[in-house]
Amino acid sequence: MTSDEKYMQLAIRLARLGIGNVEPNPAVGAVIVKDERIIGKGWHKKFGGAHAEIEALDDCCKRGNNPAGATMYVTLEPCCHYGKTGPCTDALIAAKLKRVVIATIDPSRHAHGRGIKQLKRAGMKVDVGECAGEARVVNAAFMKFASTGKPWVTVKWAQTIDGKLTYKNGINRWISCEQSRKDVHELRRRVGAILVGIKTVLKDDPLLTPRPSKGRKPLRIVLDSRLRIPLDCRLLLTAKDFPVLIAARDSVIKTKAKKAEQITQTGAELLGFPQKAKSNLRFLLGELSKRGIQRLLVEGGPTVIGSFLEENLADEIIVYIAPKIPGARGDADIAKATKNLNTGIELNCVYIKRFGNDVRISGFTKKAVEQIAIKGERTGK
Numbered sequence: 026m027t028s029d030e031k032y033m034q035l036a037i038r039l040a041r042l043g044i045g046n047v048e049p050n051p052a053v054g055a056v057i058v059k060d061e062r063i064i065g066k067g068w069h070k071k072f073g074g075a076h077a078e079i080e081a082l083d084d085c086c087k088r089g090n091n092p093a094g095a096t097m098y099v100t101l102e103p104c105c106h107y108g109k110t111g112p113c114t115d116a117l118i119a120a121k122l123k124r125v126v127i128a129t130i131d132p133s134r135h136a137h138g139r140g141i142k143q144l145k146r147a148g149m150k151v152d153v154g155e156c157a158g159e160a161r162v163v164n165a166a167f168m169k170f171a172s173t174g175k176p177w178v179t180v181k182w183a184q185t186i187d188g189k190l191t192y193k194n195g196i197n198r199w200i201s202c203e204q205s206r207k208d209v210h211e212l213r214r215r216v217g218a219i220l221v222g223i224k225t226v227l228k229d230d231p232l233l234t235p236r237p238s239k240g241r242k243p244l245r246i247v248l249d250s251r252l253r254i255p256l257d258c259r260l261l262l263t264a265k266d267f268p269v270l271i272a273a274r275d276s277v278i279k280t281k282a283k284k285a286e287q288i289t290q291t292g293a294e295l296l297g298f299p300q301k302a303k304s305n306l307r308f309l310l311g312e313l314s315k316r317g318i319q320r321l322l323v324e325g326g327p328t329v330i331g332s333f334l335e336e337n338l339a340d341e342i343i344v345y346i347a348p349k350i351p352g353a354r355g356d357a358d359i360a361k362a363t364k365n366l367n368t369g370i371e372l373n374c375v376y377i378k379r380f381g382n383d384v385r386i387s388g389f390t391k392k393a394v395e396q397i398a399i400k401g402e403r404t405g406k
Contacts, residue, residue: 039068055081064090093121102131105140128160168397183345189355204380217318222329223249264292327362340393
C-alpha cells in the first residue's frame with residue numbers, strides 16, 4: 026500500500042462517520058499530512074456545518090501545527106462556490122498547502138472540476154483518483170443525483186431463511202430482530218422519501234418515520250391506485266407533522282372526489298398518475314426528482330418490491346435475513362415477488378453485517394455501479 030492510499034483510506038473512514046447526519050450533502054473526510062506525519066484530520070459532521078477540509082484545518086491549528094507546505098487528502102473535490110458555507114478552495118489556498126490528493130470529482134453542476142482548476146491556478150499540485158471507487162460508493166446516492174438528477178432507489182425487505190416476508194394471521198408482526206429494526210431507522214434518517222404500497226398500510230398501519238427523528242422528516246409515500254387508504258390510519262393522522270404523499274390514478278382521484286378532499290384535509294398531498302403514463306413508478310420518480318429528493322427507500326411488500334425490480338429501478342438492495350423457518354406459518358414468499366424477472370440480479374459492492382442473529386446483505390445493482398462511475402478521473406500521476 027502506498028502512502029497516498031494509506032492516508033486516503035483513513036480519509037474515507039472519517040467520511041463514513043458523517044453518514045446519517047449530513048444528507049443530502051455528501052459525507053466527506055480529510056487528512057493533512059506533513060513530513061509523513063498526520064497533523065490534522067476532520068470530516069463533515071452535520072448538514073449545514075463545516076466541511077471536512079475546514080474541520081481538518083481547524084484540527085491542525087488546535088494541535089499547534091502549520092499546514093503550509095503540507096498535503097491534504099480529501100475524499101471529494103473541494104467546493105469552490107458559496108452555499109451554506111464558504112468555498113473550501115479559498116481556505117486551502119490561504120493555508121498554503123503544497124499538494125491536494127482528491128479521491129473523486131464532484132459531478133455537481135457548480136463543481137465538476139472547477140475546484141480542481143482553482144487549486145491548480147493557485148500553484149498547488151493536485152492528484153485525482155486515489156481510491157476513487159471506494160469514495161464514490163460512500164456517496165453513491167449523491168453521485169447519482171448530482172450526475173443525473175434522479176433519486177437513488179434502495180429496495181429493502183426482511184425475510185426468513187425460507188424466504189417468507191410475513192407471518193399468516195398476524196402470528197408475529199416482526200421477521201427481523203430489534204437490532205435490525207434499529208438499523209432500518211438509521212437508514213430512514215438518510216433518505217428523502219420512504220415508500221410502501223397500500224397493502225402494507227391496510228395490514229400494518231405503519232408510521233414510516235425514523236425514530237428518533239433527529240429533525241429529519243422524510244416524505245412518506247403510499248402507492249394507492251384506488252384510494253383505499255383509511256382516513257384514520259396513522260399516516261394521515263400525523264400528516265400535518267410529517268409529510269405524506271398518496272399516489273393514485275388520476276381518474277380515481279376525480280371519481281372519488283369526496284375521499285380525495287378528505288385526504289387533503291388531513292394535510293396529505295395527492296399525486297395523480299396520468300392515464301397515458303407508460304410507467305407509474307417512473308412517473309413518480311420523475312416527480313421526486315423535481316422536488317430534489319435524492320434518496321428513496323422502498324419498504325413495500327412483495328408486489329411493490331417486484332414492480333421496482335422488474336422495471337430495473339433499484340440501485341441498491343438491502344435484505345435482512347432472520348434465522349427462522351416459519352414453514353406453513355409464513356406468508357408472502359419473496360420468490361413470488363421476483364418470479365417475473367426476465368434476468369436475474371447480481372449485486373456489486375456487497376457488504377454483509379450482523380445484527381443480533383440476523384444477517385444484513387446489501388449491494389448495488391449493475392446499473393447503479395455504471396451510473397456512479399466517472400470516466401477518465403485519474404489525473405496528475
